[in-house]
Amino acid sequence: MWAVNLAAARQFHAREGHLRVPRKHIEQVETEAGLVCRQAGVGGPVGVKLGTWLDNVRRRAAKLPERRRAELDQLGMRW
Template sequence: MEGGSVKHADGPPRECGTGRAGALPQERHEQLDDIDPAWCPAWPIDWQRCFHLTRQHLQAGGALPMTAGDIVHQGEDLGRWVRAQQLGLDKLTGAQQWLCEHILGIEPAAEDEKPAPRRSQADKWALNLAAATQYYQREGHLRVPRKHIERVVDEDQKERELRLGAWIGNQRSRAAALSPERIEQLAAIGMRWT
């Protein structure tokens, strides 16, 4: 059999990932299915190992580990793996999602359980520039004491405390590396470079 999927009687089609160059004979597929019907050569080995160990743990009567460190079996932190599957279920293949949900009982994490996305450098720059602009509008200058903390409201309407004095000092010391656009933005609000 060449690339494609294999339909199992007890589950979804499986993306076997064996293209022409890596095609496995049907006999070998059947032998591997006898060992573990959930195997797939296209999936990472560590994912399959953790899936298999979690399934064994459940079959032995254990509860689904939900927190890092709950169950460590054969060196694999099953709680951490389960949590990662909950948070990234939408990034798995359809077959992996089906296995996680129907065989292991893993449900996707609720939106309020997901960690906040990391801020990009551009987002951090914009927030610090907004803090500098706020300071300039209030004080009329950008001679910010090194230890000054400026409170601003971010795009999520959360109040944040920014180390504006340190940030301004860093921009001065890195002036040669700043883009002309950033230099212009700071100059527009009274930045002194020396």
């Protein structure tokens, strides 16, 4: 799931230029054929509750592995 959520964050950032996502925002992401997602099965579009996910990630920032934190830092994540 991290990969799908991160893809949604990257897509939003590429389009909007920031990660100040409203809490109720849902980002539509096209998943790759090799990526299995609970919502979409294998491949196909999926709605990611990006605002909720980012809020949850912020709350758990101290427990995030350094690699994941760095991935979000590259997008200008405000902690």
